[in-house]
Amino acid sequence: MYINTELKPQGNNLRLETIAQKVQSEAKNCQGNSLALLALLRLLESLHREIRDSLFLESLPSDRQALYTLLKNIEEEGGWPYIHRLKLQSLLENLAENTFTELEIEKNTQSLIECESSKPLSLKQGEIL
Template sequence: MGLTTSQQQRLTSQLGQLELLAGELEGQPESLLALLRQLEQLHRSVQDGAFRSSLPSDRSQLFRLLESMERSGGWPYIPRPQLRSYLDQLQAQQAPPPAATAAGL
């Protein structure tokens, strides 16, 4: 069982508003980061609150839910970039080539 038609319409409308906001914030990385952080906070709140308390306590029902999740795309997750990997990439781009370093240039 999924969302009702009315719930799906409300969700689609609200997600559309968030997409419009993200478009308005294009070119403003700090503002987009704030938006992503708030979306992640909402995700965690729903996951740790209503979703977790709604999980079935019966093993067979939980197993069926997990099977259903796998068929429909797995666990919901909002990936977020690894800041460290970005910093490593920037450092690699700014570093002189190894030959120049070895030659003392």
Template sequence: MMGTSNNHFQTDNPQLQEISQRVRAIARECDGDAKALLDLLRLLECLHREICEEQFQPALPQTRQSLYACLREIELKGGWPYIPRMRMRTLLAHIEALSEEDKDN
């Protein structure tokens, strides 16, 4: 999960491009500030959940054939949107690595 990712979502929608650029700019402004970055990630997760539950799910097709066609389209265009959480093991491994560095210094 850590590190630089080249998985940038591409869209022709100028509003979404603007949002993407602004979120990336905010993340760069928070660089090195774990609390600020965590707040940003929590906001994105909250927005994801809110949009999914309040707008996306009610907009899904109501017939089996239409739903199947929609799901096929989702898979063809990159799959279901997902915001993964950092695993506790990853966080603990990071803490252990920092502890080892402290011992070496």
């Protein structure tokens, strides 16, 4: 499904664009700090849920024409707003893959060290390795 994440700077959307820029700026300030980024994501999810469950539900159209307009907008602009949660399982799989890769690198490095340390320290004259 295509989701249009680009906000068009028109009237009301100019304020939304400003909010988006502030959120992106804060995210960049937190770059490399997974706990701060997690807190930001939790805040955004909480705001999303709060707006959806109160103000948005209360503002849903009560007549057919307004409902049609809303549905047409949803179709044209990229669907229903939804914040995807990172599944713990995929996080653990990613962690496991990285750990496995690190262990393989460590194992290979250790093997190279052992091979190099098993070479004779002195060579007899004319001997080739």
